[in-house]
Amino acid sequence: MVTIGVGVLAMLSLALLAFFDTLVYRQSFFHVIGQLYGQVPHFAASGWMLALAFLLAAWNDLNRRPFIKRILAKASGERRKEQDWKRN
Amino acid sequence: MLVFLLGTSIIYGTPRLVPDTWLVDLLTIVPAFLLAGQYLLLIRLGRGGNLYDMLIGAWGKSAGRLLILAYTVYFLYIASRNLRDMLELVMTALLRNTPGELVVILFVPIVAFAAVGGIAALGRLSILIVLMVMMFFLTLTFLLIFSGSVDSERLFPFLSEGFGKVAGSVFRSSLWFPYGELIVFLVFRTYLGESGTMSRTCMFSLLSSAVALTFSDLLQICTLGMENKKYSVFALLDAARLINVANFITRMDALVAFIFIFGVLLKAAVLLYAGSRGAAVLFKTEVNRFAYPLAMLIGALSLLVSRNHAEHVSEGLIHVMYWLHIPLQFIVPLATLLLLWIRTPGGARA
Numbered sequence: 557m558v559t560i561g562v563g564v565l566a567m568l569s570l571a572l573l574a575f576f577d578t579l580v581y582r583q584s585f586f587h588v589i590g591q592l593y594g595q596v597p598h599f600a601a602s603g604w605m606l607a608l609a610f611l612l613a614a615w616n617d618l619n620r621r622p623f624i625k626r627i628l629a630k631a632s633g634e635r636r637k638e639q640d641w642k643r644n
Numbered sequence: 645m646l647v648f649l650l651g652t653s654i655i656y657g658t659p660r661l662v663p664d665t666w667l668v669d670l671l672t673i674v675p676a677f678l679l680a681g682q683y684l685l686l687i688r689l690g691r692g693g694n695l696y697d698m699l700i701g702a703w704g705k706s707a708g709r710l711l712i713l714a715y716t717v718y719f720l721y722i723a724s725r726n727l728r729d730m731l732e733l734v735m736t737a738l739l740r741n742t743p744g745e746l747v748v749i750l751f752v753p754i755v756a757f758a759a760v761g762g763i764a765a766l767g768r769l770s771i772l773i774v775l776m777v778m779m780f781f782l783t784l785t786f787l788l789i790f791s792g793s794v795d796s797e798r799l800f801p802f803l804s805e806g807f808g809k810v811a812g813s814v815f816r817s818s819l820w821f822p823y824g825e826l827i828v829f830l831v832f833r834t835y836l837g838e839s840g841t842m843s844r845t846c847m848f849s850l851l852s853s854a855v856a857l858t859f860s861d862l863l864q865i866c867t868l869g870m871e872n873k874k875y876s877v878f879a880l881l882d883a884a885r886l887i888n889v890a891n892f893i894t895r896m897d898a899l900v901a902f903i904f905i906f907g908v909l910l911k912a913a914v915l916l917y918a919g920s921r922g923a924a925v926l927f928k929t930e931v932n933r934f935a936y937p938l939a940m941l942i943g944a945l946s947l948l949v950s951r952n953h954a955e956h957v958s959e960g961l962i963h964v965m966y967w968l969h970i971p972l973q974f975i976v977p978l979a980t981l982l983l984l985w986i987r988t989p990g991g992a993r994a
Contacts, residue, residue, distance in 0.1 A: 569717055592948060
């Protein structure tokens, strides 16, 4: 849900920026959108930060999944809860 | 609230639409009290809920959620504009050769860390910041007086463009920035104590910030003069550069930068926390899970928000004022207030 939320908010915020650019420069909305998104493939810092925002959001979603929890627990040396010790 | 109000406006000052900006700051306090009164009335009718609860209560589930989305985007946008303000100051006055992106990337995690602490951590941080801001500001004032840069003659001609333009400037800009931005505190309503305590705190902060802003404007005009102040981007910074006490204490602009950076840190953290709360309500998850991703998002937006300083100022003074500030700080809260008033039975209202 965090990834979806960040995606929706990113899209709306970028649309808001583009809307204000259309008011300031009196250019068409699609021209401004093209300019805004055109920066992303050129490895601009803003593009990297957007990507980082999505990565963090995805991580926040994933680290609640049981299989990631298991991997994290293993990595930190924590005993798995479901591990069944066979005593003879 | 006081640090939030002083945040960026102590450096930028009130928008310079007329020469007597100090008078605009002083006069704005009257409509600012009325606007705060509207918010306090909303709190009273909201029955202990925060802004998002009130929106859903007044507008219904669908329209309420749409408005919550609008407020969330608005808070993130304002946070990104504040970060951009800080970036402009750093890039034009302090670290000219450092990439702006690096400044943002280093600053944004601090903002997120402050926001993750919640409203109590932000309160503790603001006590520290308000003391520092006041101390730096008083130091600047004394140093400017001792260096002989302050001349009260520069306040004249008084009301050269008439009272009408001054009064117009109050309603066109100064009321909405910074006083209207107090709406963000409605999001934290449930953490801010009783309605009476909140009213007193709110009124005291409004009065203190009006005095501080008026004093800051007076100091800038007395030091730089009306013409220089009008064309200066960071007037307080330019005033601080004039400090020269016995050719020994000079270049005190770092103090101004500190005031600004601390103010932006708190303001951006408060807005980010409010935005994260909105996102948490909309997408039904915990607030803190949104803080770091949204901090990165406002960092990216602060780099994209404008291509140059002229666009940044023009956007902020004209378009944001009419398209975002007035609708979301005045019209929507007023409509919500009316809807809550209609929906609340007479007995409960009293």
